[in-house]
Amino acid sequence: MEKSIQNAVLEQGMKYNSFYLYDEKTILEYTKRLKDSFEGVKFLYSVKNNPYINVVKTVFAQGFGADAASLNEVLLSEKLGLKEKEIYYSAPGKTENDIKGALGKAVITADSLNEIELINSAADEKGIIAQIGVRINPDFGFFGGKGTPSKFGIDEEQLFDNADKIKSFKNIKITGIHVHLHSQELNTELIKKYHNNMFGLVERVCNKLDVSLDFVNLGSGIGIPYAKYDKEADVKALGENIRKLCSIFKEKHENTQIFVETGRYAVGKSGYYACKVVDKKISCGKTFIILSSTLNGFIRPAIAHIIEKYAVDEFPAESEPFYTCKNAFGYIVLNNSDKTEKVTLCGSLCTSTDIIEEDIELKEMNIGDMLVMTNAGSYASVITPYQFASLPKAAQLMLMTDGSVINADE
């Protein structure tokens, strides 16, 4: 952890017991890596992974559009200056109100045949023809083989079987497709194969539905290393693969834009969760460090502990965004101690599941010391149950490149 981040944590620790700190420099570095690697691709930021205003603003300022998963995320993206054709609203289970609220503010991606009808009716009421995307559950799987049942999107075959019905709707025009099958993949070859399959799907859609597309949204998939043994996905190779696919594709589909969505690649590494040692005790020879908020501050390490301790499988399958892998988070003690000790890290909730690590060797800690957890930029604060025990909510802070620390959400 860089000195500038350590200093910011120590300074903010005088005001707050528990807080997230997002590092602007890291966000700029990761978004630049993507832009430099993928020529001619437009990135959409998956707002749901970290929706705090100054984080989102920073990512949008790098030229990213929005992957919005709710009407609120559409409205936030609009408020932050994005135009209709820069906001893509895709999620299962949109209500009539969601659709009416988003029409004219975002490109809506229908997640089911029912939604296509709902959008058609809402557009009819408004007297417009809505240009929409459809989310497809394709005939191929991310890891190879055939497609599988999914709550997301419309099965490819079902979409084609309904082509005539879809064409009969007067107030919608399908101008894009969206697929997302898997997150947090580090195997570059697998992601490449998925992208190759996606370009095949586009041809089938254009032929069967008799449409030309404004956009093809390849979804996400690009992971980040969490554990020390994780190896980064090769984003340059992914960009090069898409460039090659596009060199043929663009001959026939000159005006089709290619989108890639990402949440965690843009901001996952930028986040740190800091909490304070509020008590220390020894029970039956075991040293317990009680931290200000763990399960109710940054839930993922606590979930990982539960899964790894109680799951029947030796290596439980990853289950994003709640569980990634063993040793996914680093723990950094901020004090000058030169001694270490074996401790159990836990929070102050009245449940024995509020433990994040047992018998881990760390620098010796005392009451008042700050402990920092890494990899806390994505699906971290947003999935944490803050209501539990009505304890104070973790603050959302951002370290700017000029050294200042601002509220990340104002």
Ligand SMILES: Cc1ncc(COP(=O)(O)O)c(C=O)c1O
């Ligand atoms: C449809 C869709 N797009 C994009 C993402 C973003 O994934 P990630 O943050 O891993 O890039 C997700 C994550 O679940 C998703 O469901």
